Amino acid sequence: MASSQKRITKELAEVLGNPPEGIAVNLVDEGNVHNWNIVMDGPEGSPYEGGKFKLLLVLPTDYPFKPPKISFKTRIWHPNVTFDEHGSMCIGILKPEAWKPSSKIMSVLTATQNLLAEPVPDDAVETSAAEKFKNDRPLFNREAREYTRKYAK
Amino acid sequence: MSSEDDFMSGMSSDEDDVLQESENEEGSADDFGFDEPEPDLGFSQKEDVQKKKKIFDVNFKVYQPKDIQAQQDDLIDEVNMILDIRKEDAAILLRHFRWNKERLIEDYMDRPKRVLEAAGLGTNVAGPPKLEVIPGFCCDICCEDEPGLKSFAMKCGHRFCVTCYNQYLAQKIKEEGEAARIQCPAEGCKRIIDAKSLDLLVTADLQQRYHELLTRTYVEDKEHLKWCPAPDCQNAIECGIKKKDLDRVVPTVVCDCKHRFCFGCILSDHQPAPCELVKRWLKKCADDSETANWISANTKECPKCNSTIEKNGGCNHMTCRKCKHEFCWMCMGLWSEHGTSWYNCNRFEEKSGSEARDAQAKSRVSLERYLHYYNRYANHEQSAKLDKDIYNKTERKMTQLQSASGMSWIEVQYLNSASQALQTCRQTLKWTYAFAFYLARNNLTEMFEDNQKDLEMAVEALSEMFEKNVQELAEPKLKVEIMDKTSYCNKRRVILLADTADNLANGVWSWGIDF
Ligand SMILES: [Zn+2]
Ligand SMILES: [Zn+2]
Ligand SMILES: [Zn+2]
Ligand SMILES: [Zn+2]
Ligand SMILES: [Zn+2]
Ligand SMILES: [Zn+2]
Numbered sequence: 001m002a003s004s005q006k007r008i009t010k011e012l013a014e015v016l017g018n019p020p021e022g023i024a025v026n027l028v029d030e031g032n033v034h035n036w037n038i039v040m041d042g043p044e045g046s047p048y049e050g051g052k053f054k055l056l057l058v059l060p061t062d063y064p065f066k067p068p069k070i071s072f073k074t075r076i077w078h079p080n081v082t083f084d085e086h087g088s089m090c091i092g093i094l095k096p097e098a099w100k101p102s103s104k105i106m107s108v109l110t111a112t113q114n115l116l117a118e119p120v121p122d123d124a125v126e127t128s129a130a131e132k133f134k135n136d137r138p139l140f141n142r143e144a145r146e147y148t149r150k151y152a153k
Numbered sequence: 154m155s156s157e158d159d160f161m162s163g164m165s166s167d168e169d170d171v172l173q174e175s176e177n178e179e180g181s182a183d184d185f186g187f188d189e190p191e192p193d194l195g196f197s198q199k200e201d202v203q204k205k206k207k208i209f210d211v212n213f214k215v216y217q218p219k220d221i222q223a224q225q226d227d228l229i230d231e232v233n234m235i236l237d238i239r240k241e242d243a244a245i246l247l248r249h250f251r252w253n254k255e256r257l258i259e260d261y262m263d264r265p266k267r268v269l270e271a272a273g274l275g276t277n278v279a280g281p282p283k284l285e286v287i288p289g290f291c292c293d294i295c296c297e298d299e300p301g302l303k304s305f306a307m308k309c310g311h312r313f314c315v316t317c318y319n320q321y322l323a324q325k326i327k328e329e330g331e332a333a334r335i336q337c338p339a340e341g342c343k344r345i346i347d348a349k350s351l352d353l354l355v356t357a358d359l360q361q362r363y364h365e366l367l368t369r370t371y372v373e374d375k376e377h378l379k380w381c382p383a384p385d386c387q388n389a390i391e392c393g394i395k396k397k398d399l400d401r402v403v404p405t406v407v408c409d410c411k412h413r414f415c416f417g418c419i420l421s422d423h424q425p426a427p428c429e430l431v432k433r434w435l436k437k438c439a440d441d442s443e444t445a446n447w448i449s450a451n452t453k454e455c456p457k458c459n460s461t462i463e464k465n466g467g468c469n470h471m472t473c474r475k476c477k478h479e480f481c482w483m484c485m486g487l488w489s490e491h492g493t494s495w496y497n498c499n500r501f502e503e504k505s506g507s508e509a510r511d512a513q514a515k516s517r518v519s520l521e522r523y524l525h526y527y528n529r530y531a532n533h534e535q536s537a538k539l540d541k542d543i544y545n546k547t548e549r550k551m552t553q554l555q556s557a558s559g560m561s562w563i564e565v566q567y568l569n570s571a572s573q574a575l576q577t578c579r580q581t582l583k584w585t586y587a588f589a590f591y592l593a594r595n596n597l598t599e600m601f602e603d604n605q606k607d608l609e610m611a612v613e614a615l616s617e618m619f620e621k622n623v624q625e626l627a628e629p630k631l632k633v634e635i636m637d638k639t640s641y642c643n644k645r646r647v648i649l650l651a652d653t654a655d656n657l658a659n660g661v662w663s664w665g666i667d668f
Contacts, residue, residue, distance in 0.1 A: 004295075006295060006296045006297065007294065007295055007296045011297045013331055062320075062324075064294055064322060064323050065320055067325075084367050096329075099293045100336070100337075100338050100339060100340045100342075101313075101321055101338045102293045102294055102311075102313070102340045103319065103340040104340075107340070135597075
């Protein structure tokens with residue numbers, strides 16, 4: 001789809017030319033603009049601080065009419081990310097009813113960053129993390145920090 | 154009779170005349186009337202048909218697609234005039250308010266801005282929707298900026314190229330089946346796309362699908378409207394019965410396509426049993442299907458000589474080919490006993506308490522009891538199918554006979570009426586057995602079983618006449634007998650349903666098994 005190509009190229013140029021703080025982007029394979037590698041710094045003041053998290057962003061062929069898919073390649077202990085090899089993330093902007101064709105990848109990236117800083121336990125996919133986040137914050141922070149040290153250094 | 158009025162809320166009285174089924178309580182031999190439009194027999198049936206409404210009849214109205222469209226248009230016109238807003242906006246507002254016109258007008262009068270905002274109709278800039286070519290425009294979705302690019306913006310001002318708009322709308326309509334709540338493609342903009350703008354942006358087939366979907370939301374949003382569940386039927390039915398009424402009334406409606414169904418649960422006609430009972434019964438039958446299956450098998454052995462007997466008509470009166478023993482398919486009892494007043498094939502004889510003392514015996518009794526009712530329930534279902542087969546076979550022969558004997562189409566219609574009566578009465582009988590399964594044993598139940606017995610005997614008698622061969626059927630005497638029996642069956646059905654509905658409305662049935 002040609003229209004999709006032009007749009008993605010433009011977005012890629014924008015993100016590369018003016019990357020949001022704490023986010024680095026490159027293509028998985030230079031010849032394919034649909035798969036992006038993302039490296040995200042754990043936000044300051046969060047238990048993820050100091051960690052570097054790899055994510056994979058996949059743009060479907062009917063992007064931007066369909067939302068991108070984003071997942072953590074680095075294990076992360078977080079209420080909204082599955083603590084497994086899939087690292088699937090639940091984030092509002094990518095839900096089909098919220099996504100609009102004019103929504104931008106940049107918004108997805110900053111929304112992901114915000115989610116790291118502020119989990120949304122009511123939208124949890126990793127329930128044990130959500131429970132601890134809600135009921136025992138110090139314990140949650142300690143565990144999340146340990147996992148960050150273990151996997152994201 | 155005043156109790157029936159409780160169930161008729163939400164319907165205006167001028168609709169009453171539409172709702173009369175052409176069933177007659179004192180049906181004359183000329184008048185078997187069920188769902189079929191009656192052939193005009195040369196005299197007006199009007200006076201006969203305009204009988205007082207029966208207690209088990211509910212008010213309902215059938216709407217064709219064009220009626221449903223007209224209703225929406227009327228509401229839109231009204232709101233358009235009262236609130237002085239564009240028709241497209243009126244339509245969006247009405248859909249947002251789930252077609253509750255009164256609440257829309259009230260809310261809009263109170264705070265129009267807030268209502269428009271909530272319905273996705275933000276601030277207004279005047280002018281009809283149109284495609285434009287804007288110099289220097291770059292589409293935010295596809296990033297195309299070539300000169301001459303046609304673009305469109307709704308009143309929120311978010312502008313996109315026509316190609317992107319088209320793809321966006323196609324996905325929403327075709328893939329997601331969305332119509333009433335498609336928003337502007339701009340991120341965070343809640344403005345709803347209106348029909349006029351949409352027609353400007355998509356091809357004719359998508360426009361048609363969109364309008365179909367919009368029409369569906371009208372019926373789906375309206376509490377008193379439901380789609381006829383018959384496959385390929387596009388009609389909707391309006392009925393004022395509410396969910397909370399369903400333990401006291403069985404709202405049976407008949408679509409113009411002839412499909413009879415319950416407005417409460419959308420299943421096929423299940424009078425006299427209330428919806429909840431039907432749900433429980435069907436679940437029980439599904440759960441117990443293995444135990445019950447062998448019973449409803451189509452072959453049995455003659456109780457006298459044990460030779461295999463197959464059932465190939467709806468009638469329960471079996472005659473063994475080999476020994477000529479006549480018996481009842483249901484209870485395997487002597488047929489000669491069935492014509493007399495001590496016919497009790499329909500009634501389950503409860504065993505005395507002493508016989509069922511231990512748990513195992515009790516469970517056997519309860520299984521026997523269930524099988525008694527299930528057996529008869531399943532048998533009427535099966536017999537209705539067999540009667541239908543007989544009718545189809547007969548119909549073909551009657552057509553031949555018509556051309557051979559010169560009998561007119563109208564003169565053979567009595568068979569159609571008989572077939573209709575058999576189908577409808579068996580459907581009722583079938584559900585009387587599910588109903589009786591849950592009943593406690595008392596006087597009312599005895600009366601119910603008497604009604605059931607009367608109807609069942611009449612139906613079996615009609616079924617037997619109906620199975621006669623074509624030569625016999627053409628006899629004037631048998632024809633009159635069939636016509637009489639048909640009208641008698643219909644009458645017995647009406648009596649049974651009226652009594653049952655009356656008791657249900659008054660909440661006087663007592664249940665032995667909760668449902
Ligand atoms: Zn575009
Ligand atoms: Zn907009
Ligand atoms: Zn229908
Ligand atoms: Zn029902
Ligand atoms: Zn025999
Ligand atoms: Zn019997």
